Amino acid sequence: MESIYELKALLEDPAIHNVLILPHNMPDGDTLGSCIGVYYMVKHFNKKGYIVLNDDIPSNLSFLFEEEVKCYQLSEIEDIHFELSIAVDAGETKLFEDRFEAFKASNKTVCIDHHKTNSMYAEINIVEVAASSTGEIVYQLMKNFECNINSIAGQGLYAAIVTDTGSFRYSNTRSETFVACSELIQTGFDFNRLNVEIFQNKSYEKVLLLNKVFDTLELYGNHKIAVVKLSEALIKSLNLSEYDTDGIVEFVRDIKGIEVVVFIRHLGGEAHKVSMRSKHNVDVSEVAMLFHGGGHTKAAGFKMDASIDSIEAKVVEALLKVI
Amino acid sequence: MESIYELKALLEDPAIHNVLILPHNMPDGDTLGSCIGVYYMVKHFNKKGYIVLNDDIPSNLSFLFEEEVKCYQLSEIEDIHFELSIAVDAGETKLFEDRFEAFKASNKTVCIDHHKTNSMYAEINIVEVAASSTGEIVYQLMKNFECNINSIAGQGLYAAIVTDTGSFRYSNTRSETFVACSELIQTGFDFNRLNVEIFQNKSYEKVLLLNKVFDTLELYGNHKIAVVKLSEALIKSLNLSEYDTDGIVEFVRDIKGIEVVVFIRHLGGEAHKVSMRSKHNVDVSEVAMLFHGGGHTKAAGFKMDASIDSIEAKVVEALLKVI
Incomplete structure (x- = not known):
């Protein structure tokens, strides 16, 4: 006071x-x-x-x-x-x-x-x-x-x-x-x-981006883990120079039964950014730390230089151990 | 009291x-x-x-x-x-x-x-x-x-x-x-x-349906009118027996610049249900009445027996006169 x-x-x-x-x-x-x-x-x-x-x-x-x-x-x-x-x-x-x-x-x-x-x-x-x-x-x-x-x-x-x-x-x-x-x-x-x-003011481009990213959805671990990806190819096909990916992980997280969402997006070259969100009990910050990242219990992430497929495989493997 | x-x-x-x-x-x-x-x-x-x-x-x-x-x-x-x-x-x-x-x-x-x-x-x-x-x-x-x-x-x-x-x-x-x-x-x-x-409990099937319906989006009238469609073919391709379409028109309406959304969905045979939502000033109930339907200023609809394409053409023509 x-x-x-x-x-x-x-x-x-x-x-x-x-x-x-x-x-x-x-x-x-x-x-x-x-x-x-x-x-x-x-x-x-x-x-x-x-x-x-x-x-x-x-x-x-x-x-x-x-x-x-x-x-x-x-x-x-x-x-x-x-x-x-x-x-x-x-x-x-x-x-x-x-x-x-x-x-x-x-x-x-x-x-x-x-x-x-x-x-x-x-x-x-x-x-x-x-x-x-x-x-x-x-x-x-x-x-x-x-x-x-x-x-x-x-x-x-x-x-x-x-x-x-x-x-x-x-x-x-x-x-x-x-x-x-x-x-x-x-x-x-x-x-x-x-x-x-x-x-009620979402940009058309952003909604289109959300839609195309959703098309990449893969489910693992008895449908508890969802992975969505924004690859270099998708960025090029949508002709995105700048893009706002806010809200994409939350959109997927809000699906029933999904406990963890992983969103992998291309940054440049082999660099990718990985964002994770959890709904209930999984501490995604611990998983992020395995890859030298960090964050909060329900929202964490890291960056990695590797192909998008190998990043997906590694993150899913780590998540399957804690889910 | x-x-x-x-x-x-x-x-x-x-x-x-x-x-x-x-x-x-x-x-x-x-x-x-x-x-x-x-x-x-x-x-x-x-x-x-x-x-x-x-x-x-x-x-x-x-x-x-x-x-x-x-x-x-x-x-x-x-x-x-x-x-x-x-x-x-x-x-x-x-x-x-x-x-x-x-x-x-x-x-x-x-x-x-x-x-x-x-x-x-x-x-x-x-x-x-x-x-x-x-x-x-x-x-x-x-x-x-x-x-x-x-x-x-x-x-x-x-x-x-x-x-x-x-x-x-x-x-x-x-x-x-x-x-x-x-x-x-x-x-x-x-x-x-x-x-x-x-x-945070949306069903996966419902999100998938939303995503596929969004793929059908067509814009008219300087991007103020949006039409999305759930055709018989799409229902079959998604293997939908029952489906919940709540929230689809609202999802499209919330895109910036769009004033009216039209959602046409197949009911059976040639029968289709048309739902309209407006954001600001367009009275969609008046347009619905042209097709023997009704509703509220910002939410109205009607049913029609015709092909999905001819319904789309007729509704868009009517909306272009009032937008």
């Missing part, structure tokens, strides 16, 4: 005028939506917030920024002196290393985050591991500081929560998450539009 | 011992989960509830019934006299017409529902159209009657709400929905298990 009072003291400090607000690289709904909340939180204390970001905003989240709030490039804010920097949803500084000099240059630094691996790199660290999302923490800060939550902030914080909880399906969802949403939905944003923008 | 007091008076009536609880036919999460809540609500008043159903319970919802609560067939409760019947989530009596005689045979009849088309067929009708789900109404009744909500009832009511709101993505979600869930999640059921059972 002490760190919250320290943040409040900073927000009340008349010597602070400009606040640098930093989402993490490869921004997602939680970091971007939370930044919008932080923007209005500092505005409540008569500070000017600048959300600064080099990456592109994912197309299904760009609607969050249509109105008053905008994002700046680092080059656009070179002449501004920031008395305070706030990193949002970033567990370590390498997640915004392209903007770390600007972060450090402020008189005061703050981090608001919910990752248990947070390295406590700022002067004031507001890290609540039990929170579903950083959006949920920013909501609580705004309540604590008696900030009005307008419909733009409400939309941002709701988007943060709904994306980081996988529509309230992940175990990070808790009672407080629903309490926050019961208030956020009343701030008056267009709820139907938010859900269309975020969830 | 008056009907709630009338229900309370019945539940407090010592002359009432056995309560018939009826979900609707082709039961979904809302009707089944709500029945479990009603079971504990009547138990709180020392009545014995019997949930009676002829249909099979969908496999992804059977976990709701593992413990104390069970479902009965009509034949199993022939010798019991019911002083009270409660129909749950059924807007009209034809939704439980196989059990309507038993419903009517009770001294008193009650309906708890949230459908705006409810025909008010019971003596006491508790119909709250603004509620996301019948589960949300049962939660409010239990609060109102000061019933303890144990983990089995909490799981049932949460399942009712999460399925009828499409994981809180549909516009029927409101502030009160989240308030209910903030309490239900605290009743102590296994939240991760509920989400795995309901959402």
